Amino acid sequence: MSIKDVMSRWGLRVLMCLSTSVTVSFIALVCAWQQYGRWELFPWNWNKDEKVLPTFWEFISSEDTAGIQTTCLLAGVVAFPLCLIASSAWRKSRAPFAGVLLAHVITAVFAIAAAVWMAALHLPSGH
């Protein structure tokens, strides 16, 4: 198998895995930033007289948040093999690009609809 074949077989998958990892880590990080701004969860971050939310940059550059950032990174690391495993059955699709895109849009629409149901039922516990 030539390098070109390997690249063509693995390149897209690895790229997908990386972008999924980065996206999941970023969502976790933004979520942690929001959570960090809640003084009742992190009271030591707050001057209670001036409840000022740290900027995102302040949050990620603070030494206090190293543990939080590691967890967020770990969420992305977990997402990497997930994408690799789930895409193992990928074969060169003969479907046109528009068809593939439409299938993804349909999945996204159903995911949003399911989220509405979940929010109504409050199954992913908001604690």
Add this chain to the structure above:
Amino acid sequence: MPFRYLRDPLFIFCMALYFVNRLIFKKIWPSGFVHEHLNDLICIPFWVPIMLFAQRLVRLRAHDDPPLASELIIPLVIWSFIFEILLPATQWLGGSFVADYWDVFYYALGTLVGALWWRWWYGRRATDAR
């Protein structure tokens, strides 16, 4: 072997675990993992089969393969964003949603477990059928 949707063993296990957690575990342990993260861990293995079943029902899913990569990743990203960023930030549902970065980790972990299970279970059945 085709994906069994609402008769999928992992889906049934997650549904049973949800009720066991709600009725038993939460009474045994007053706080901790069972209160804060177990539902997040089983969220995707529980909801993805329901979502795909609905898609199949309205004929917007053309096959009965186990969940594809996109059918796991898109819900993971969308649900993480909605439940851990959008709803906590906007308070659209009365402030009952709280951002927790650990939830995103458990969503991803649950999805990974689901992907491994579905690959193993339906792969094994396909091998047996040959």
